[in-house]
Amino acid sequence: MTPDSPARMPEQVARLLDAALVAELTVIDQGGEPRTDPLIPLWDGEHILMTSSVLFSRKLEDIKRNPCVAVSLSDPIGILTEPFSRATIQGDARVLEDDLHDGWASVLPLWLKKEPVVRNLLKFRFALPLFWERSVIEIKPRRVLWWCNGDTRLDPEIFHIDEVAV
Amino acid sequence: MRVVEGLSRLGVFTHAVLTLIADDGYPVSVATGFRVVDDTIELDPVSVGEWFLPQPSGSKVHLTFSHIRPRPGVGYDERNYVEFAGILDSSASRWRFRPASARGWAESDIPFLELCERALPQGRRYLASLSQERRIEVKPRMSRGLLFFVATRLPFLTATLVPVVLGVAAAAYERHFNFGLAALTLAGGIAVHLGLNVANDVFDSLSGADEQNVNPTMFSGGSRVIQYGLISLRQMAALSVVFYGIAAASGLLLVVLVGPGLLWLGLAGILISVFYTAPPIRLVHRGLGEIAVALGFGPIMVLGAYYVQTGHYALRPLVLSIPVALLVMLILYANEIPDRGPDAKAGKRTLVVRMPRETVISGYVVSVALAYIALVVGVVLRLLPWPTLIALVTIPLAVQTTRGLRRDYNDPYALMPSLQKNILLHLATGVLMALGTLLAIPFG
Numbered sequence: 001m002t003p004d005s006p007a008r009m010p011e012q013v014a015r016l017l018d019a020a021l022v023a024e025l026t027v028i029d030q031g032g033e034p035r036t037d038p039l040i041p042l043w044d045g046e047h048i049l050m051t052s053s054v055l056f057s058r059k060l061e062d063i064k065r066n067p068c069v070a071v072s073l074s075d076p077i078g079i080l081t082e083p084f085s086r087a088t089i090q091g092d093a094r095v096l097e098d099d100l101h102d103g104w105a106s107v108l109p110l111w112l113k114k115e116p117v118v119r120n121l122l123k124f125r126f127a128l129p130l131f132w133e134r135s136v137i138e139i140k141p142r143r144v145l146w147w148c149n150g151d152t153r154l155d156p157e158i159f160h161i162d163e164v165a166v
Numbered sequence: 167m168r169v170v171e172g173l174s175r176l177g178v179f180t181h182a183v184l185t186l187i188a189d190d191g192y193p194v195s196v197a198t199g200f201r202v203v204d205d206t207i208e209l210d211p212v213s214v215g216e217w218f219l220p221q222p223s224g225s226k227v228h229l230t231f232s233h234i235r236p237r238p239g240v241g242y243d244e245r246n247y248v249e250f251a252g253i254l255d256s257s258a259s260r261w262r263f264r265p266a267s268a269r270g271w272a273e274s275d276i277p278f279l280e281l282c283e284r285a286l287p288q289g290r291r292y293l294a295s296l297s298q299e300r301r302i303e304v305k306p307r308m309s310r311g312l313l314f315f316v317a318t319r320l321p322f323l324t325a326t327l328v329p330v331v332l333g334v335a336a337a338a339y340e341r342h343f344n345f346g347l348a349a350l351t352l353a354g355g356i357a358v359h360l361g362l363n364v365a366n367d368v369f370d371s372l373s374g375a376d377e378q379n380v381n382p383t384m385f386s387g388g389s390r391v392i393q394y395g396l397i398s399l400r401q402m403a404a405l406s407v408v409f410y411g412i413a414a415a416s417g418l419l420l421v422v423l424v425g426p427g428l429l430w431l432g433l434a435g436i437l438i439s440v441f442y443t444a445p446p447i448r449l450v451h452r453g454l455g456e457i458a459v460a461l462g463f464g465p466i467m468v469l470g471a472y473y474v475q476t477g478h479y480a481l482r483p484l485v486l487s488i489p490v491a492l493l494v495m496l497i498l499y500a501n502e503i504p505d506r507g508p509d510a511k512a513g514k515r516t517l518v519v520r521m522p523r524e525t526v527i528s529g530y531v532v533s534v535a536l537a538y539i540a541l542v543v544g545v546v547l548r549l550l551p552w553p554t555l556i557a558l559v560t561i562p563l564a565v566q567t568t569r570g571l572r573r574d575y576n577d578p579y580a581l582m583p584s585l586q587k588n589i590l591l592h593l594a595t596g597v598l599m600a601l602g603t604l605l606a607i608p609f610g
Contacts, residue, residue, distance in 0.1 A: 021234060021236055021241070021242050022232060022234050022242070024183050024185075024195055024230055024232055026185050026193040026195045026228075026230075027193070028187060028191075028193060032187065033187075033226070033228065033251065034185040034186065034187060034193045034195075034227075034228045035228070035249070036183065036185055036195065036228060036230040036249050037247075038232040038234070038245070038247050053282075053285075053289070054288075054289045054292045054293055055282055055285035055286065055288060055289040056285055056288070057288060057289065057292035058288065060292070061292070061295075066191075068191050068192045068193065069192075069193060070185070070192060070193040070194055070195045071195075072183050072185075072195035072196070072197065074181060074183050074195075074196075074197030074232075075180070075181070075197075075232060075233070075234070076180060076181075077180065077233065077234065077235070077236065078232075078233075078234050078236060078242070080236060086197050088194065088195050088196060088214070090192040090193070090194070097296070100296075100304065100306075101306070101307045114241065115240075115241035115242070116239055116240060116241060117237075117240045117241045118241070126308060126312050126315075126316055127384070128279065128282055129306040129307075129308055129394050129396060130282070130286065130289045130290075130306055130394050130395070131282050132306075133289075133293070133306045133307075142192070143192070145194075145196075145214060145215065150197070152196050152197050152198055152210075152212040152213065152214075153198075153210055153211060153212060153213060154213060155213045155215065156213065156214065156215060158215050
């Protein structure tokens with residue numbers, strides 16, 4: 001752990017989150033095993049947000065049982081930043097799903113920045129209605145591991161996110 | 167997914183993500199380099215901070231491989247991932263992972279839409295658990311208008327419009343036309359058609375055919391409103407009864423207005439429609455669906471519409487109905503191509519299920535050819551007015567459709583444009599035949 005750990009998400013990791021088209025979300029399944037799915041990470045300056053269709057809701061069930069998750073930003077193709085770096089963010093997740101039909105629209109502006117085609121797909125949501133019944137996964141970051149040049153053979157910088165400051 | 171299959175797919179990935187549960191209860195995931203060595207995966211050692219380590223040799227970990235291709239301004243495609251569970255040996259300078267199980271998805275192997283269809287049971291289970299938790303039914307939402315549009319498969323009504331218009335045009339050629347009767351005929355035809363569409367979904371849901379279909383398209387696999395939980399089976403059954411009720415009422419009114427000669431034809435149309443998928447007859451399960459559709463949306467509707475206007479039957483509308491009967495039959499026939507797998511599993515032995523690919527394509531070509539030959543022979547024998555030959559301009563569309571069916575026979579989603587053209591072929595040919603008949607009135 002670095003002595004000057006910031007209270008907020010380190011700027012360089014926030015940039016990664018903003019740029020990443022894909023991240024690997026790891027949850028802990030019913031048997032206590034990790035389970036990883038690629039998802040689009042969205043960053044609102046405070047939480048990592050992801051949306052999941054009810055069709056692919058195993059991860060939602062897992063998060064409700066155990067909120068401890070990790071998000072890995074690892075893909076040099078799916079993360080278009082220069083210079084490239086890698087990060088893993090551990091945190092506590094919760095599932096927001098009061099309104100599966102429209103509730104996730106709150107993250108739509110962030111989503112559209114990364115996947116503009118969604119705007120067109122939404123015009124045909126009637127063709128695949130269950131896909132568009134979606135929950136939002138909200139992850140409160142707790143600890144960040146950052147490999148400045150993406151080389152994970154080297155020790156990462158480790159940052160603790162201060163709950164009070166956030 | 168078998169481990170060996172997962173291993174065989176790793177060539178496209180740039181890195182692996184090693185995942186384990188740390189002592190504090192949080193997962194830790196770290197990217198690392200890898201190479202496949204026999205049936206194991208050799209990894210670059212990683213550093214994640216000393217309190218997560220050391221990893222004792224023989225610990226259970228997961229290894230994930232993920233790939234996408236960014237598409238600026240669009241999003242991304244080429245989604246592909248594999249996750250292995252297995253044992254990590256970190257005692258040597260290069261770590262060695264021995265996979266025990268694998269799961270994953272490659273967009274190139276399973277299209278995203280198919281993946282969604284395969285995930286339907288999980289989606290329904292999740293909604294059911296939410297419903298139980300909240301003590302109120304949680305289900306996908308759709309406006310009533312859109313739900314009606316989707317559940318009844320409204321765009322397919324062209325199959326009814328064409329024969330009714332053709333029958334009315336044949337009557338107009340003989341100087342018979344009553345708008346009110348034409349509208350009532352159309353209303354009755356539409357009601358039978360929508361009743362058939364909805365009943366088909368009900369019986370295909372009961373038989374399991376729609377449930378097993380993971381490759382539905384906008385032209386095949388039913389409306390899926392039952393599978394998506396938008397409407398219950400019972401509600402769909404009730405809707406079907408309502409449509410058939412309207413059809414019966416319209417038919418009886420027409421019988422009263424124009425004479426009893428229509429009764430048997432109308433009754434035959436409704437019975438064919440009901441027993442298309444309804445047990446115990448289930449015409450479509452016996453390879454008779456195509457003939458049933460050809461009769462119902464061909465001679466029965468054309469002659470019926472003609473009779474309503476003229477009060478008698480004649481040979482001309484019968485001959486006029488042959489091309490559209492063949493072409494409407496081919497809509498069903500081609501739409502059965504992507505459905506043939508699940509149909510076979512559900513015991514729905516359609517013609518396409520019964521025949522090999524080349525025979526199916528040959529059957530299509532012969533039927534299309536017969537449709538045009540019937541038109542030409544009808545004109546040569548002076549049964550049809552010569553301007554109806556204008557419908558021959560759709561021949562290139564038939565050729566394009568045939569090529570598409572042959573090319574994309576095994577790819578349900580690639581087939582869609584051809585299925586669309588096939589519907590257009592019926593619509594355009596039928597409308598042009600009606601137009602030709604009407605244009606001939608001054609010469610008739």
